[in-house]
Amino acid sequence: xxxxxxxxxxxxxxxxxxxxxxxxxxxxxxxxxxxxxxxxxxxxxxxxxxxxxxxxxxxxxxxxxxxxxxxxxxxxxxxxxxxxxxxxxxxxxxxxxxxxxxxxxxxxxxxxxxxx
Amino acid sequence: xxxxxxxxxxxxxxxxxxxxxxxxxxxxxxxxxxxxxxxxxxxxxxxxxxxxxxxxxxxxxxxxxxxxxxxxxxxxxxxxxxxxxxxxxxxxxxxxxxxxxxxxxxxxxxxx
Numbered sequence: 734x735x736x737x738x739x740x741x742x743x744x745x746x747x748x749x750x751x752x753x754x755x756x757x758x759x760x761x762x763x764x765x766x767x768x769x770x771x772x773x774x775x776x777x778x779x780x781x782x783x784x785x786x787x788x789x790x791x792x793x794x795x796x797x798x799x800x801x802x803x804x805x806x807x808x809x810x811x812x813x814x815x816x817x818x819x820x821x822x823x824x825x826x827x828x829x830x831x832x833x834x835x836x837x838x839x840x841x842x843x844x845x846x847x848x849x
Numbered sequence: 850x851x852x853x854x855x856x857x858x859x860x861x862x863x864x865x866x867x868x869x870x871x872x873x874x875x876x877x878x879x880x881x882x883x884x885x886x887x888x889x890x891x892x893x894x895x896x897x898x899x900x901x902x903x904x905x906x907x908x909x910x911x912x913x914x915x916x917x918x919x920x921x922x923x924x925x926x927x928x929x930x931x932x933x934x935x936x937x938x939x940x941x942x943x944x945x946x947x948x949x950x951x952x953x954x955x956x957x958x959x960x961x
Contacts, residue, residue: 768951777951836947840894
């Protein structure tokens with residue numbers, strides 16, 4: 734079946750612009766995660782949804798970062814007033830319901846954001 | 850912070866077994882060990898996970914020591930396509946989520 738889909742694949746923004754990154758999780762997956770990956774580093778956790786509820790946003794680096802999942806399926810990560818340090822790959826992952834820590838996350842291929 | 854330590858890099862000859870070690874000395878009793886790998890320009894790919902028993906699937910084997918303080922991922926017959934960064938992760942609870950906390954991983958290079 735289809736995996737996690739992210740769009741756009743690449744995004745170039747001028748400093749100060751707002752951007753919106755989309756994630757389509759695997760159908761039926763209730764858990765959804767956003768990660769940020771800087772060049773040469775491992776992915777870093779940003780935020781977590783269970784259905785439409787945002788249960789953990791401890792990794793969001795500033796109030797310029799905002800994520801939503803209004804109907805418990807598609808999610809959008811929005812970055813306002815982008816800065817150069819926001820340049821990174823943004824990864825989305827989803828996981829099926831019911832098995833908690835015993836359930837692997839499935840990642841998309843990410844959106845590469847470049848802020849100029 | 851990541852709860853695991855891995856070597857920065859390793860090399861392996863094509864066709865030989867690749868054994869990737871991981872230390873997780875502070876692991877708690879109900880925390881799983883997960884392995885992912887990441888090939889350039891792709892998202893992390895799930896390989897295998899376990900709690901305390903050894904596990905095997907079509908991709909790899911996971912050997913967890915009896916005290917659970919370390920584990921080894923085994924790729925039985927490495928190919929050039931196995932060249933990637935391999936992440937050993939202890940799945941962390943708390944904060945309302947079941948997130949994976951990545952470290953820096955091991956860069957595995959499979960040589961012809």
